[in-house]
Amino acid sequence: MPSIPSFTALLTRFLGRTPAPAARPSQTKASAAGRLIALHAHGRPVWSPRDYAALAREGYERNPVAHRAVRLVAEAAAGIPWIAMQGGREVDWHPVLDLLARPNPRQSGPELMEAVCAYLLIAGNAYLEAAMIDGAVREIHALRPDRMKVVPGPDGWPEAFEYTVAGRTVSFDQTGRQPPILHIALFHPTDDHYGFGPLAAAGAALDLANASAAWNKALIDNAARPSGALVYEGEGTMALDQFERLKRELQENFQGAANAGRPLLLEGGLTWQAMGISPKEMDFLEARNQAARDIALALGVPPMLLGIPGDNTYSNYQEANRALYRETVLPLLRRIMAAIAQWLAPSFGEDIRFEPDLDAIEALSADRAALWARVSAADFLTDDEKRLAVGYGVRQG
Template sequence: MAWNWRPGKNRHESKSAPPLVALTGPGGPNWGARDGSALTRDGYLRNAVAYRCIRMVAEAAASVPLVTAHEAAARLIRKPAPDMVGPAFLEGVYTQLQLHGNAFIEAVTLPDKGAGEEDGIDALYPLQPGRVRPITDGRGWAERWAVRERRGERMLPREAVLHLKLFHPQDDILGLPALAPARRALDLHNASADWAKSLIDNSAKPSGALIWSGHGRMPPEQFDRLKQDLDALYSGAANAGRPLLLEGGLDWRPMSLSPADMDFLEARNSAAREIALALGVPPQLLGIPGDNTYTNYKEANLAFWRMTVLPLAEKMAVSLSVWLDEPLGGDVEVRCDLDRVPALSAERETLWARLEAASFVTPDEKRKLAGLG
């Protein structure tokens, strides 16, 4: 921004052009895109903190056993497809749900079944969320799903696809990726990693300016030789700490701030904590330095299971129960078997001890309170 400054009447007026006052400031930050593919690229594929958090949540939620008394549903949960087992299938679904905010499961039925074979679902296959788009009706609700393939698209009815999503306040159909609110922290963490790598690569080339104090301009041949020497002798990690030799009226003036002044390390740790917070993982479980919310590792791990893992597993169990009711022809109830979760053993032992000490409760009531039926 610039203004033409006009002197007052009491000042000496110059016939030359009025002086120019220019103000400059730093440019605005360059934030990355917030769509699912960009978050997958910058988060899961390029950021160690986001990758580890998503893996922890997905693997922990997939380890929660899903049980049901319905035989056909139990078979699908145990082995959803001929080339896929239950934990691997669930881990992929949970990962896609965090990365894209949406997860799609297709129910596959064989068209030509033999005599005596029951109707229903034969296999479950996860769909890539980036290849699925909703086909809406006049009211804006999804009535079909279009799946992009190598050659065109194929249409699937709404009841053939189980759509899991994370709540999005501005979208009635698709969900919000878990990394989207932490996009700024993710960009900051990645940018600080790039800065640190650049600092290592150029550790022997300090930022600054070489001032020529001779008469006139530096001779072209001397200028070219100086550039070659800087690139060959003072650049790269192999030349770290090498002193800069100056001659012929050259003077070195550093112009950049040190890492301590910029405090990049603390900014990087703060960004890592925000990424872990958005994904529901206590930073203490990742070894990120800083303020620890929980007093010890045990409490942090229990909070991780109770506040992040179990709600995700319960969402899957309830969704499968409702979705499988009609095609399997029965009342399907899928639930999480928390008694087989090792991380909750301490809570389970405490509950059993309290029930054992309760003399006013009958054995049948104790079994019911313990969730044993």
């Protein structure tokens, strides 16, 4: 009777691999689950979620709270200078800093970083392209995330990216020494290739806020009063000419913002009967404020900085501003810095890394002064240890 192959042998045969002898284990370091991830899409592009355009339109373009929150975080992160560290020491100059300061002819360094941060907040994905000239990185460009597709390789990692505009597609091969594309993705619990944007988590709040604004606009256009009905209480039915005249007078004299509050004269057995819920009964303002707080919460911005009333956890504006930098801006920026340092390592050195210049952040000046005072008073630390404690490298030479 022939023997039944084991599950491992079947899986190995299905994946197209030849099992290595037990005495000679493979020296290749790769994820054992990567092949399983790539099985369904090896060599084929994986489409990104198609909700980016809706989030950009309904959130950033139409909702003032989401628009301001995204700009607040992106502009704050883009305005922080970068410090280059090499070999554990801060360097005064490095070619990668010049590249990031003038990444391309169309954008300055802060403009590029603002775009990257905004893409991450809206889409959860940001893509940077390295333009190579004579084998060296000369320019860096930010690419729209909704136009990019990941092409997984046999190990589950992206082996290429495809960028499509107006029906034309450019393919970027990632297998070279310097990958041309950097993909920065925020954590997504159910997607192997794409990130999850904070604005998507506020989708319900965005719908509520936008629907409230549309309802309020329609209410103002309709004489700023809830819907209702004119009830004819006379005998029989209203004549056709009477109905048409009443309809015409209502449209001309009582609808629209210019006619708001104009009294309505009823005659001939007509009475007004309200058929809607008043704004007070709907708790209209509180519902809009709660939606705004949810949007600010998803994007990591204290509501006080956006002028949203209620639930002000922070005692003053300065404390809320410090919280914005400590809890949102700096973690996002450090994530971007680490990704760029790893991406450009083949061209600029494996030991290059970046740190934000905290001394340039005015909102954190009080925190820095308190740290310097504590470190200066620590007599048991050497000068180099004190420099390291406050974020500087040891003295050179």
